[in-house]
Each structure stands twice: as structure tokens, then as C-alpha cells.
Amino acid sequence: MSESIPAGAAPRYQQIAEALIRDIERSRYAVGALLPPEPALSQHYGVSRHTVREAIRRLADMGLVSRQQGIGTRVKAKSAAQRYVAGLSDLAELMQYTQRTTLKLIGERRLQADAALASLLRCRAGQPWIEFETCRYPAAGREPISHTRIYVLPEYEGIRDELKGSVWVYGLIEKRGGEKIVEVQQEIGGAAIPAHAARLLQVKPRSPGMMVTRYYLGRRERLLSVSVNYYPENRFKLSTRWRLEWDGAKA
Amino acid sequence: MSESIPAGAAPRYQQIAEALIRDIERSRYAVGALLPPEPALSQHYGVSRHTVREAIRRLADMGLVSRQQGIGTRVKAKSAAQRYVAGLSDLAELMQYTQRTTLKLIGERRLQADAALASLLRCRAGQPWIEFETCRYPAAGREPISHTRIYVLPEYEGIRDELKGSVWVYGLIEKRGGEKIVEVQQEIGGAAIPAHAARLLQVKPRSPGMMVTRYYLGRRERLLSVSVNYYPENRFKLSTRWRLEWDGAKA
DNA sequence: AAGTGGTCTAGACCACCGA
DNA sequence: CGGTGGTCTAGACCACTTA
Numbered sequence: 001m002s003e004s005i006p007a008g009a010a011p012r013y014q015q016i017a018e019a020l021i022r023d024i025e026r027s028r029y030a031v032g033a034l035l036p037p038e039p040a041l042s043q044h045y046g047v048s049r050h051t052v053r054e055a056i057r058r059l060a061d062m063g064l065v066s067r068q069q070g071i072g073t074r075v076k077a078k079s080a081a082q083r084y085v086a087g088l089s090d091l092a093e094l095m096q097y098t099q100r101t102t103l104k105l106i107g108e109r110r111l112q113a114d115a116a117l118a119s120l121l122r123c124r125a126g127q128p129w130i131e132f133e134t135c136r137y138p139a140a141g142r143e144p145i146s147h148t149r150i151y152v153l154p155e156y157e158g159i160r161d162e163l164k165g166s167v168w169v170y171g172l173i174e175k176r177g178g179e180k181i182v183e184v185q186q187e188i189g190g191a192a193i194p195a196h197a198a199r200l201l202q203v204k205p206r207s208p209g210m211m212v213t214r215y216y217l218g219r220r221e222r223l224l225s226v227s228v229n230y231y232p233e234n235r236f237k238l239s240t241r242w243r244l245e246w247d248g249a250k251a
Numbered sequence: 252m253s254e255s256i257p258a259g260a261a262p263r264y265q266q267i268a269e270a271l272i273r274d275i276e277r278s279r280y281a282v283g284a285l286l287p288p289e290p291a292l293s294q295h296y297g298v299s300r301h302t303v304r305e306a307i308r309r310l311a312d313m314g315l316v317s318r319q320q321g322i323g324t325r326v327k328a329k330s331a332a333q334r335y336v337a338g339l340s341d342l343a344e345l346m347q348y349t350q351r352t353t354l355k356l357i358g359e360r361r362l363q364a365d366a367a368l369a370s371l372l373r374c375r376a377g378q379p380w381i382e383f384e385t386c387r388y389p390a391a392g393r394e395p396i397s398h399t400r401i402y403v404l405p406e407y408e409g410i411r412d413e414l415k416g417s418v419w420v421y422g423l424i425e426k427r428g429g430e431k432i433v434e435v436q437q438e439i440g441g442a443a444i445p446a447h448a449a450r451l452l453q454v455k456p457r458s459p460g461m462m463v464t465r466y467y468l469g470r471r472e473r474l475l476s477v478s479v480n481y482y483p484e485n486r487f488k489l490s491t492r493w494r495l496e497w498d499g500a501k502a
Numbered sequence: 503a504a505g506t507g508g509t510c511t512a513g514a515c516c517a518c519c520g521a
Numbered sequence: 522c523g524g525t526g527g528t529c530t531a532g533a534c535c536a537c538t539t540a
Binding site: 034037038039053056067068069070071072073 | 524
């Protein structure tokens, strides 16, 4: 072959990828069905098998097809699902204290969840927890940014000794138990600051604020820790950037 | 070459990929530096250039290196950064009104940003906007969930006619202008509900609530729309799930 | 002009699957 | 067994960057 390609034209494999995508969208190749084998495509488009494979690789990256040795290339979806994603390189970004902050340990107690706490912590009543009460301060200022109750499994009791300073609880859990935090569920709502927290935060009871509850889960959905945070008005903002991304995370 | 590979051994390109990863981790190739050119690697490992490219492709998929035609392959990171990601298949999930809700248009006006508004909307003073004031209601109940001021570029004035019902503004923008929303920046903080919004939300002025500001951006960071939302306490919670994912999103 | 990565060919053998 | 995708070779020309 080796026909000269017009300048500015897309590479051959990309043209073929586009052709295949069109064929999938127009249901020439139905979802669940097999694409023609690579040698057939290679002959049909008059290119080498390598070029066809390059095209199919694009489709696979987009999640449109999946390949299986010995079987073939199966159509998995009619169109590349676009989605918006947000990413964190580190869990510390979740809290977004860009400036240095200090964690102050106010108190600690062992307890068993009563009905109310069990509901908040999504566990069964009677479940034993250790509760750390903390406030977080900016390095320079005096007013605390937040009041936080941290609940951890009793087996992580020892983290108390390392809790001082600007360390993050989940880091301590990962360091000690060796259990990795695989998922964090975060709930945010407006809330009046309860009297006890208000005192520590130096605001009036029932002042407006934000309540953030975070559930830290390990492998197999195991709940390792829960934190309940109160942020008074105007001291802290949570921000998140959602970006459109093509399935497969290609730049 | 074509030495027989021991059964069960990893493919050659994978072995080479692992060797390169080791070399990067051990700083034989520093972050920011260039990997040796493909022909050199091909000769060094005694494989074809294709095989080397397959290995480097793995590294690129993991975000360890980036390639640039005419320049070379540059090391971008020492290790495949694990990260936590959250995904939305649709922007509607950002708002998370699981039940059906209705948008009620309260008012509309054209305006030019004064200093305060310009700061909020991150634009220059004098920039013309159209402001829609809306409340969102659950289907059955009476109390509104939220009060929202939506700012859009004047060119999208026409979306007013479609704003009624439970439609989402960004959908209208995409439908009309053809401009795609590529990024959404979201800021959340606790806030007292201002008097005007409080009246519509049927709460007392300065009651605790949550303020959510969302910036909708198109291609090239172009700001298309901004929404300022107030949610009273206990009527709505934002929840997000962050999951650990390996860079490159390879299963 | 020289060197880089990007694309492409025409072969080959292999591991895996279903009949 | 024949056919699938997976790996690999030994070439080739091209587009792009730097000098």
C-alpha cells in the first residue's frame, strides 16, 4: 500500500478508530457482539494488523470494547461515557488546609455507641469506639478553624500519642494498623454549632456553620474511623474542582 | 535474538517496564530528566524498538513519564501516584437531589457587576450578567430546599423560557450555545441565610445554613455561569465518595 | 542537519479458547 | 484442531524539535 497520506490528515489508525466508533454507534456492531477479527479488519482497511490493533487500542482505552485472547474483541458500550471527576493526590487535600495547621487534643474517652451515636457512625449499638475531641488551629491565629470528634476502632487506641501536632488521623491509622484507607465518604450540610463546640470555637451557641462527617473505610468496606467536624462561618471553605474527563483518563 | 522465554515469565516489554520503573525510583533517571532515546534502550535491552515502546507506553499510562516528539521521554514522577478520585456520570449528581425537584423562577434582571459581585463572580467590574433568582422545591412538600441565584452570560438570555420545571441550567447552556461545560468549581461553607433568601426559604433570617457557589467553565477556562446557593439546615446534605485509585485507571 | 518520538509494514511465533 | 488476540522483529518513512 503506502499511499501517500494527505498532509494534515489524521493518522491511519485514528481514522480506523473513528470508523469503528461510527459503526458501533450505528449499531452495525451491537453491544455484546464481537468485532470482526483483526486480520479481517486489517484486510478490509488495507492496513497492517499492527495499525488495526492501534485503532482498537484506542477503543479499549475509551471503554468501548474489551479484548479477550482466544475469543475476540467484544463491544461493551455504544458511546464513551464522559464523566466529571475530581481527584486528590492525598487525603490531606480533602481538608484543604493550605496553610499549616495544628491539631489540639482536647479530650479522649472510650465509649459504646448508643442508638444515636450508632446511627451517626453507621454501626450497631454497643459497638465500642474511642473518641478523640480535637480543635484545629491555624499556625499564627488564635481562633480555631474547626471542632472535630474523631472516632476510631479501639485497636487504634495508641494513635493518641502521635495525635498532637499537624498530623492527620488517617495517616496514623495507615501507619499503625497497616490497614489502608480505600474509601472516604463525606457528608456536608449547614448546621448550627452546638453549645459545647461553640465554646471551644469561640462563637455563640447555635451560630451558623458547616458540619462535615467523614467515614474512613478500609478494604471490604470496613469502617475504620469517623470524624464529625464543625466549621464556623467564614473561617473555612471547602472547594472542589470537577473536570470533564474521557473514560480511560487520557490527557 | 528470540531466546526462548521461560514459561510463566512476564512478557519482555513488561520486564523492561519494571526495570525502567526501578531505575526511576532509584533516581538513576531523575524526575525532569530525559530517558535514553528509544534506539538506545532498544539496543541496551536487546529488543526491537517496538518492544521498548510498549514498555514506555506502560510508564506513560501510569503517569511516570511523558513523551514529546522531537524531544524525548521525560520522567514526570518517581512513583505511580495513588490518588483518591470521585466521579460523576452527570453534573446533576453534583446537586444530588435524588428525588424529583422543581425549579421555580422568582425573578430575573440584567445587571453589571459592581465590585462586590465581580469578586464573587471572579470577573472584572462592569461585566454584564443576567441574574435568575430561583428556589428549588421537592415534588411533594412545600418547603423549598434551596435558594439560588444563577448568573449567566447575556448571550444565554433565552434560557429563561426553558428554566421552569426541574431542568438544570448547565444543560440549557450546553443545549443552546453549544459550549460544553468542561469544569465545575465548587465552594462550600457554612453561612447564615440572608434575610431575603430566608423569607423565601421560610426560615428566620440569619438561621444556620450552607452556601454553595459553583463556577461553570467552558473550554479555555471561560466562565459561562455561576450559581450561588443557600441551603437551610437539615433540608439537604451533600455527599461525596472518594475512592483510592491507581493512576492510569488500569484495572 | 541530526536526532527524537510517531506511524506503519510484513512478516513471525505464542497463549488461549471453543469445537 | 483452527482461529483469536498477545507479543515481537527488522526494517521504513514521517513530523517535530533543537542547534
